[in-house]
Amino acid sequence: MSSAESKVIVALDFEDKVQLHQVISQLKPQHCRLKIGITLFTHFGPLWIKTLQQQGFDIFLDLKFHDIPQQVQGACYEAANLGVWMMNVHALGGLAMLQAARSAVDRAAHHLPRKPLLIGVTLLTSSGEAELAMLGIKSTVDETVLRLATLCYEAGLDGVVCSAKEVALLKKRFGKDFLCVTPGIRLPEDDKHDQQRVMTPQMAVQEGSDYLVIGRSITHAKQPQTVLTHINESIVAL
């Protein structure tokens, strides 16, 4: 299997170097891609991206930019210049911010060997109806995700981050090429932790997920590579 065939993106959410090394040393770039989020990036900085790229890994830089358009434009340009495979912004930043992100990545792509995929975070998979109510949002989760995904589509983004529960709805509306990247993935025996809108890898792929972001189910396992192999085998034929 090559990383191009695996739908799994392993979320490296560590600030402990020993733990991080232990997990990475067991993973192979042929079997997964890696996600660098705010914890690891804030602790180790951009140099770590280069280190992992030199080992052959494709990197999803998950910094979820959300600021005024001019700031997001600058951040997206710099992120694209790191040579990452995928990067993201928060759709809640609005259409002008999403368009600024799109134009920054397009501009950087002129001098890059490959254009990074740019996706928008709809609603965090740790949020449900209760969080929406607290924010004063009266729409349901599905309505909110659909509205935010529409902004991403209109701004020309390559897709969205959403829960696997919304993939069928979004694929129906925006077509199969609009990428759906889904965190909130749990094996049947796993703890949900802080996630609310969860699904198993098989169910997520059957719903149409293009990529599965999986953190603790793999990284906190005694043998991360064994769990990853098991997940890859369980979804490869779906």
Ligand code: C5P
């Ligand atoms: O450990 P777990 O599998 O829950 O990790 C999920 C990862 O996906 C975390 O790195 C988190 O930042 C990320 N994520 C998420 N929900 C989103 C977007 C990203 O959980 N909507």
